[in-house]
Amino acid sequence: MAAPATSEIDSQLVSRAVDDLARTTRFPVVFGGLETGGAVTVSAIAGARSHAIDDLVVRTGRGLGGAAMVEKRPRLALDYRTARSITHDYDRAILGEGIATLVAVPIMTAGRARGILYCGSWSQAPVGDAVVRPAFQAADAIATELRIRDEVQRRLSLAPTAETAAGLSAAAREDLRESFAELRTIAAAVTDPEVRGRIAVIEQRLAAVARDGAEPATAAEAQLSPRELDVLACCALGSTNAQIAATLDLKEGTVKSYLQAAMAKLDASTRHAAVARARRIGLLP
Structure with missing residues (x-):
């Protein structure tokens, strides 16, 4: 058979x-x-x-x-x-x-x-x-x-919905942020459009959590590129420029350029301020 x-x-x-x-x-x-x-x-x-x-x-x-x-x-x-x-x-x-x-x-x-x-x-x-x-x-x-x-399928099954996100503990939210950064990293290395689409579904769920009570974004903030968001997501985990470069398979100078561009759009003077602002406007969980 x-x-x-x-x-x-x-x-x-x-x-x-x-x-x-x-x-x-x-x-x-x-x-x-x-x-x-x-x-x-x-x-x-x-x-x-x-x-x-x-x-x-x-x-x-x-x-x-x-x-x-x-x-x-x-x-x-x-x-x-x-x-x-x-x-x-x-x-x-x-x-x-x-x-x-x-x-x-x-x-x-x-x-x-x-x-x-x-x-x-x-x-x-x-x-x-x-x-x-x-x-x-x-x-x-x-x-x-x-x-x-x-891994994408596993994370898709675990990703919170808008209904379940409200009760997340601080530790759970930190896990969520790590998952978001890891998914951005995975997506950066995947060429298969079907897999990238499934990753995008998970990211949308996680972003929905971040948008709960978020402040409105300015026009410049809304224009962050995918790579700038990738770098910020890694920054949110405390990664250095060298670590981000290794994770995203970029040159360290390129990471610095993306980070500076993101900081400028977010009107932030430090990477930590940029991450905080991205969270307040719902770009990062």
Whole structure:
């Protein structure tokens, strides 16, 4: 029975990785997918000569990829047809495509296998670290994106609503401010529009808390740029310019410029005054 399909956005994530990997590896055929319900449905394929691996569903513990997921490490079958250390549940698909050498790399987050990337060739070929390194890097990139999405979803579920915000304690409000700054940092590093949109939803919830009883902002204050707000959010946590630069992947001089611009718009003579004013007008929680 086929496993439930992964979301469209997840499929796009794997598809981009597979296409990039096909251009950067020596293997002519690359495919992969994410795990749902104890199985990985192959959702992206590049370089295949047939339709043999279309919609392939790999169960945990079965075949080369299933073994890689259980063992939480890459697996190699130099001669897939004669490999004795794996089950051969998927011979019809793999051998039907004519694959002789196959590498399976698990996509790992927090010690859990979340999917598989496969690289295959139609003839036996030597496989060394340099050959498969792009596959390791691609799996790590997907894992990083999944971790960010998990954190976004977690924070979205915990973000207070306007109705629950009124009763927040001082400690809870400080946690809220830290979450806001961390989310701004995450958003700055994310290119996926779907993930950025979900982060924006959380930020709007947190900003709604900040706007409770807020003073009206001047025209200049309302024009703070996203990066200026990022820097202020980090300042609110007590970060130095050097720490903010490292967090936001900016030069320290650039951070200083953003901070000076924000201070000017907020008519503040110090960073602390700028943060306080941003809170009073509801730009920061």
